[in-house]
Amino acid sequence: MNESSLIRLIDTNRREEKKRIEDLIKESFANNSTTLSYQSTSTYQSMLALPTNSISWGIYRRQQLQGVIFCEQIAPRLIYIPLLAIQPSYFRQGLGCALFNFLLKRFPTSQFYGDVAQRNVAAMSLYTQQFNCQVLATWGNTSSDQMTTLWHPPRVKELSWITTSTVHQTLAAS
Numbered sequence: 059m060n061e062s063s064l065i066r067l068i069d070t071n072r073r074e075e076k077k078r079i080e081d082l083i084k085e086s087f088a089n090n091s092t093t094l095s096y097q098s099t100s101t102y103q104s105m106l107a108l109p110t111n112s113i114s115w116g117i118y119r120r121q122q123l124q125g126v127i128f129c130e131q132i133a134p135r136l137i138y139i140p141l142l143a144i145q146p147s148y149f150r151q152g153l154g155c156a157l158f159n160f161l162l163k164r165f166p167t168s169q170f171y172g173d174v175a176q177r178n179v180a181a182m183s184l185y186t187q188q189f190n191c192q193v194l195a196t197w198g199n200t201s202s203d204q205m206t207t208l209w210h211p212p213r214v215k216e217l218s219w220i221t222t223s224t225v226h227q228t229l230a231a232s
Contacts, residue, residue: 065160068114068126078123079114086143112140115160117153124148127157129170137165139172142181154184162189162210170210182206 070076112128125144132138139161144153161170174181176196185191191208198204 064119065115065117065157068116070114079126082123082126082145083143085146089146117157125153125157127161129161135168137168137170139170155188158189171207173205173207176204176206
């Protein structure tokens with residue numbers, strides 16, 4: 059069965075859906091925080107917060123939520139991905155890839171950017187190697203808490219003039 063057919067819009071205003079997402083995020087980041095050993099509690103807590111002003115999609119199998127992705131339209135053709143989280147028991151099964159591909163197909167003329175914990179090697183690999191995302195910036199207080207902002211350039215010829223400096227200017231203006 060096609061992965062995208064398992065992806066559906068999530069209504070985060072529904073209490074039961076919100077609770078499922080919050081539990082999934084906590085489990086995913088709890089697993090990653092052990093692996094990645096975040097030293098800053100504030101960084102870790104901010105990563106657990108459910109994004110506001112975002113549209114979210116979930117990937118389901120057998121009616122069980124296994125992963126979520128959130129996106130926000132920052133400007134025309136510029137989408138921010140504040141969160142992508144997968145249930146730990148489903149790590150490394152291509153669900154993150156399926157969710158990101160879903161957004162690429164849903165918004166074919168848009169460019170995307172998002173922040174990834176630099177120590178999250180699996181996520182960094184997914185974005186940089188499989189999707190050819192480029193590093194815009196690295197930021198954070200300590201080496202264990204450093205984040206990387208990644209950018210996925212537009213995929214259509216008429217937008218090929220857009221560069222990382224254009225993204226920086228758009229982000230600064232928004």
